[in-house]
Amino acid sequence: MAATAAAAAPLLRTPVYGQNQAPSANVLGANNRIVVGYIGTGNMGQTHIRTQKAHANENNIVQVAVCDVSKHRAAQAKAIIGDHAEVYHDYRKLLERKDIDAVTIATVDHWHARCTIDALNAGKHVYVEKPMTRYLGEAFEVYDTVKKTGKILQVGSQGCSDLKWHKAAEWIREGRIGPVVMAQGSYMRNNPKGEWNYPIEAWATAEDIDWEFWLGPVHRKKPFDPDDYFRWRKYYPYCGGLLSDLVPHKAHPYLLATGKPQFPVRVACVGSKPVGTDKNTQGTPPRDVPEIVQIIAEFPDGMVMHITSSSVNEQGTQEMIRGHLGTLTMAGNRVELRPERPFADEIDPENSEPFPVESVEAHEKNWFDSIRANKQPNCGIELAIRVQTIVSLAEISDRLNVLCVFDEKTRKVTTADGKPVTVPTYGWCELS
Numbered sequence: 001m002a003a004t005a006a007a008a009a010p011l012l013r014t015p016v017y018g019q020n021q022a023p024s025a026n027v028l029g030a031n032n033r034i035v036v037g038y039i040g041t042g043n044m045g046q047t048h049i050r051t052q053k054a055h056a057n058e059n060n061i062v063q064v065a066v067c068d069v070s071k072h073r074a075a076q077a078k079a080i081i082g083d084h085a086e087v088y089h090d091y092r093k094l095l096e097r098k099d100i101d102a103v104t105i106a107t108v109d110h111w112h113a114r115c116t117i118d119a120l121n122a123g124k125h126v127y128v129e130k131p132m133t134r135y136l137g138e139a140f141e142v143y144d145t146v147k148k149t150g151k152i153l154q155v156g157s158q159g160c161s162d163l164k165w166h167k168a169a170e171w172i173r174e175g176r177i178g179p180v181v182m183a184q185g186s187y188m189r190n191n192p193k194g195e196w197n198y199p200i201e202a203w204a205t206a207e208d209i210d211w212e213f214w215l216g217p218v219h220r221k222k223p224f225d226p227d228d229y230f231r232w233r234k235y236y237p238y239c240g241g242l243l244s245d246l247v248p249h250k251a252h253p254y255l256l257a258t259g260k261p262q263f264p265v266r267v268a269c270v271g272s273k274p275v276g277t278d279k280n281t282q283g284t285p286p287r288d289v290p291e292i293v294q295i296i297a298e299f300p301d302g303m304v305m306h307i308t309s310s311s312v313n314e315q316g317t318q319e320m321i322r323g324h325l326g327t328l329t330m331a332g333n334r335v336e337l338r339p340e341r342p343f344a345d346e347i348d349p350e351n352s353e354p355f356p357v358e359s360v361e362a363h364e365k366n367w368f369d370s371i372r373a374n375k376q377p378n379c380g381i382e383l384a385i386r387v388q389t390i391v392s393l394a395e396i397s398d399r400l401n402v403l404c405v406f407d408e409k410t411r412k413v414t415t416a417d418g419k420p421v422t423v424p425t426y427g428w429c430e431l432s
Contacts, residue, residue, distance in 0.1 A: 040107030177323025195311035241289025
């Protein structure tokens with residue numbers, strides 16, 4: 001039987017970004033091989049297995065174990081690695097292995113927190129796909145567990161290992177654009193058949209998949225449903241839709257690029273379903289989640305971030321970070337600095353060199369390198385908890401039709417008029 005949902009985190013003061021990093025126990029030496037296991041071996045899980053296998057010698061790793069609630073997918077993952085890989089049905093059995101140093105977690109979103117917390121407590125370093133967690137309370141439980149264990153956690157938002165964002169952060173820290181006042185970005189798609197309407201495979205049956213385990217902490221128990229299993233990103237009980245799938249790919253690198261990521265103080269979000277693309281796919285149930293979302297987040301230093309995401313129009317907004325003195329534009333894979341007109345005599349325009357395009361492989365390598373060096377990776381816990389706060393507050397704002405105010409010292413959420421907001425957990429699916 002799957003574990004129950006993670007309990008809400010206690011109300012504790014949150015450390016300042018980059019400080020109070022607990023030292024990692026049992027740090028690997030530079031020449032030591034890292035032994036890796038995999039929890040969740042669907043499409044993204046198998047992608048990680050393939051990319052890490054392709055770079056196993058470079059990263060000095062060995063792949064030894066896979067775990068999935070589907071016999072079919074577990075067998076596929078074993079075949080990629082080789083006959084020596086052990087197969088597990090219950091991830092907790094995989095975590096009992098003392099020889100495993102690190103795990104890659106690519107389960108359905110609602111299992112991210114439980115698998116991550118259990119892995120950290122078992123002494124494993126963790127690479128977990130975005131979003132870090134389904135809900136905010138469990139995100140802080142992950143945060144506290146990372147601090148307690150000192151293990152290295154990387155969230156799978158690979159844009160954070162794209163060096164153009166690090167160049168932007170360098171220029172911002174140097175004061176090249178003055179105080180940052182606004183950041184804007186978008187992640188847009190347009191799928192004629194409706195986003196996330198993945199094919200339903202014939203092998204996916206109640207005999208192959210442990211459906212009760214897959215549902216896990218979700219309270220809405222229901223009979224086996226292959227539509228939920230393959231197209232879970234359409235439904236609130238399992239994820240936040242665009243907010244949890246696409247928005248993190250923008251929020252993580254943009255916060256990184258500010259040079260000093262902060263928690264938001266206010267977040268508002270509007271989501272809508274104006275098109276209803278699911279009706280274009282015969283026999284496909286309608287989705288819970290919006291097809292368009294727009295987030296506005298305000299931060300303590302006055303910066304405002306605007307992120308738009310869509311599954312029904314692919315035209316994005318201009319990617320930029322605006323400062324009082326100048327503006328940084330993300331032009332392809334370089335950064336362009338342009339002075340504001342009133343400060344053209346003080347600030348010189350500049351273009352960065354082109355950087356390699358973002359890749360999962362580079363992000364995985366950064367994780368392995370960080371484990372050996374006992375340093376925070378490009379999308380480590382301090383950045384990830386701040387982004388998860390934005391994502392979670394945006395979902396609350398949209399679904400409850402409120403402006404969310406956040407206090408990082410108490411971790412409490414209130415409305416604009418000071419009324420408390422109960423941070424949702426897995427029973428929240430009843431709202432949809």
